[in-house]
Amino acid sequence: MKLLLVIPQAWGEQALDTALAAGQQLAGADGFAVMLIGPQACSRPIEVAASAGAKTVCQVLHPDLLAVEDPYVLACAVAQALAGILSGVSETQLVLLPPGPAGEELAALLADLLDGQHLGRCLSLRVEGEAIFAERAAWGGRLRITLQVESGLAFACLRAARGESGAPATVPVCTIDLDDPLPCELALDKRESVERLPPLEGANLVVSGGRGVNEQGFGLLEALALRLGASLGGSLPAVDAGLVPVLRQVGVSGKFVSPQVYLAVGISGTLQHLAGVSLDSRIVAINPDPEADIFKVATLGIAAPWESLLPALLDALGPQP
Numbered sequence: 001m002k003l004l005l006v007i008p009q010a011w012g013e014q015a016l017d018t019a020l021a022a023g024q025q026l027a028g029a030d031g032f033a034v035m036l037i038g039p040q041a042c043s044r045p046i047e048v049a050a051s052a053g054a055k056t057v058c059q060v061l062h063p064d065l066l067a068v069e070d071p072y073v074l075a076c077a078v079a080q081a082l083a084g085i086l087s088g089v090s091e092t093q094l095v096l097l098p099p100g101p102a103g104e105e106l107a108a109l110l111a112d113l114l115d116g117q118h119l120g121r122c123l124s125l126r127v128e129g130e131a132i133f134a135e136r137a138a139w140g141g142r143l144r145i146t147l148q149v150e151s152g153l154a155f156a157c158l159r160a161a162r163g164e165s166g167a168p169a170t171v172p173v174c175t176i177d178l179d180d181p182l183p184c185e186l187a188l189d190k191r192e193s194v195e196r197l198p199p200l201e202g203a204n205l206v207v208s209g210g211r212g213v214n215e216q217g218f219g220l221l222e223a224l225a226l227r228l229g230a231s232l233g234g235s236l237p238a239v240d241a242g243l244v245p246v247l248r249q250v251g252v253s254g255k256f257v258s259p260q261v262y263l264a265v266g267i268s269g270t271l272q273h274l275a276g277v278s279l280d281s282r283i284v285a286i287n288p289d290p291e292a293d294i295f296k297v298a299t300l301g302i303a304a305p306w307e308s309l310l311p312a313l314l315d316a317l318g319p320q321p
């Protein structure tokens with residue numbers, strides 16, 4: 001198993017230190033390699049990586065990465081560099097990003113762009129031969145699950161105990177100058193829908209989906225939100241299923257919303273979810289189970305599946321004016 005740390009220079013020393021700490025914790029006999037990504041060559045992070053025990057350091061440079069904040073641009077740059085380095089390598093590769101929301105987002109984007117496995121925020125990582133075992137929290141921390149990757153590329157974040165820096169050392173350094181334009185088209189396509197929608201904070205109308213709504217249904221909810229100028233939210237299971245970003249989770253462990261109208265589709269109405277919706281909001285619920293708790297708090301309830309309502313509702317609203 002090969003271990004590679006990918007560290008954007010713009011994320012600063014803390015990202016560098018925490019990523020190196022995770023690398024030190026996981027490194028086997030082969031050690032770990034470091035990829036530093038930024039607009040121009042920089043000697044300080046190379047020295048830090050070398051004294052932390054990196055076997056090699058590769059600098060990936062692109063002028064567009066000057067002060068870039070956009071994770072899609074970074075992901076495209078890293079994906080281009082990795083595609084060149086990794087082609088033809090058959091063993092399992094674990095790519096670690098600095099722990100934290102930005103690293104987790106970059107890990108997910110890279111897994112998508114490079115067809116790898118996304119392990120996300122890991123509580124622990126273990127390597128046995130070529131297999132990687134990642135322990136993760138799920139269901140708002142109520143469960144711990146172990147994911148296993150047998151081959152191919154995996155992307156993860158791990159917060160390890162503080163690392164140790166050794167004596168100054170020298171390390172082989174390679175440089176990859178990227179010239180393809182950034183960002184790549186795939187990333188732009190993927191960014192569109194959710195970013196176009198207003199945030200939950202301050203929204204007058206929130207369209208929200210739960211476990212009863214699948215990917216196709218969330219596509220319709222997004223279209224509805226766009227059509228109505230509404231924000232999009234979701235319950236915890238919808239977030240866990242990757243149907244809506246965690247920043248749009250409504251509830252006790254998510255956001256508190258106080259729109260005039262909260263459209264709850266495929267949401268049963270648990271206390272943990274309703275704790276995130278103001279008592280002053282009027283709830284409109286769509287759920288085929290007439291016994292669902294959401295109907296006890298809804299101003300308007302429709303006991304039907306979303307499949308029979310959302311397409312008709314979008315049709316009735318017509319195209320965007």
Ligand SMILES: Cc1cc2nc3c(=O)[nH]c(=O)nc-3n(C[C@H](O)[C@H](O)[C@H](O)COP(=O)(O)OP(=O)(O)OC[C@H]3O[C@@H](n4cnc5c(N)ncnc54)[C@H](O)[C@@H]3O)c2cc1C
Nearest residue numbers: 210211212235236251252253254266267268272273305306
């Ligand atoms: C500490 C802690 C914190 C938590 N924090 C949160 C939080 O912040 N937010 C949150 O949401 N949850 C939170 N939860 C989880 C919470 O307990 C519930 O598990 C969750 O709210 C249930 O989400 P749901 O309504 O989407 O799913 P479910 O309860 O499974 O309900 C799904 C609903 O979809 C309906 N349905 C099925 N098919 C269709 C269809 N075709 N069309 C329409 N409806 C359909 C079903 O009838 C059902 O009522 C937390 C739990 C804990 C323990």
